[in-house]
Amino acid sequence: MTPWVIISLALVTWTMGNASITDKPEDVVDNNIPPATAKTIVETAVEEIMETGELNPNHYPARRAANVVQHYINSRYGSPFKVFILHEVHSGNSEDVANSGRKYQLEISVQEMLSNSTHKCTAEVLFPRGERQGPPEVQVSCEELEKLNTTKEDEALYQKLKTRTSMLSAQNLPDSHGRIDPEMKPLRHLGIVASSFIMLQESNENTLYNMAQIGNVTQLATKADELKFDYFVLLHDMVSQEILRWNLQISWSPQEGVKILQQEKLPHCHECKVPPAIRE
């Protein structure tokens, strides 16, 4: 939107506001545009022009970029006992970078789901444009992530799964009532972390991905040190409301972390539904 439009919208507001004061007693408020609505119109206009520069931390542009940081942190630090979600966007700025894309600078905090600890992070996200293609490029530095030591829990799960005689498998985490067997929670968390790799890779400025459900997961037999799993996951893009299905083969060990071995995007699923929020 051009500055001219903003000025004229501001003028409309001013005129309407004045009209109500001069033409009528002050306690009668029957404008066609209530002051609050007029104010919203002006704010919306200002927000669009401010797409470059300071961002409203509660609006989509800042939140979409912050969501990408969440996926990046999971792909770097996540484990069955360490999963990060976006807690709050404190501030954000964006700018066009000549020939390469759009850069967001953010102050955010993330929450680790299992310990409930929150961590402040400073992050930079570049969404490539034009000749420069590919997933968003992220740089982030967070307070005290290294203090989150889940080695013991991860190791115990690893040993339990490594020594199983039959391979573990599960369906619908959570189920259509939002329920999840507590024993399966670590497998769900591992699925969220694995999905974060895909959500990071698939994100752009117009997406806001969330892991909706694990359709199924099967542990695969392997002689390697790392455990292997086959996941079918449903990802939800909250902007387009599309549900995407992916098949992922991953490996995990406490030492090596999570790695994506194979990934395949499956055809659209029209009957797929996002299950309700998990009931803990």
Ligand SMILES: *[C@@H]1O[C@H](CO)[C@@H](O)[C@H](O)[C@H]1NC(C)=O
């Ligand atoms: C984290 O928060 C949830 C819900 O608020 C609570 O049930 C759980 O016990 C908390 N966990 C820790 C480790 O504090």
Ligand SMILES: *[C@@H]1O[C@H](CO)[C@@H](O)[C@H](O)[C@H]1NC(C)=O
């Ligand atoms: C985590 O704790 C274990 C002992 O419980 C220790 O051996 C390991 O070095 C710690 N790791 C980090 C990164 O602090």
Ligand SMILES: *[C@@H]1O[C@H](CO)[C@@H](O)[C@H](O)[C@H]1NC(C)=O
């Ligand atoms: C997992 O779900 C996919 C997609 O719906 C299906 O093709 C596959 O057979 C399922 N695997 C198991 C083990 O249930």
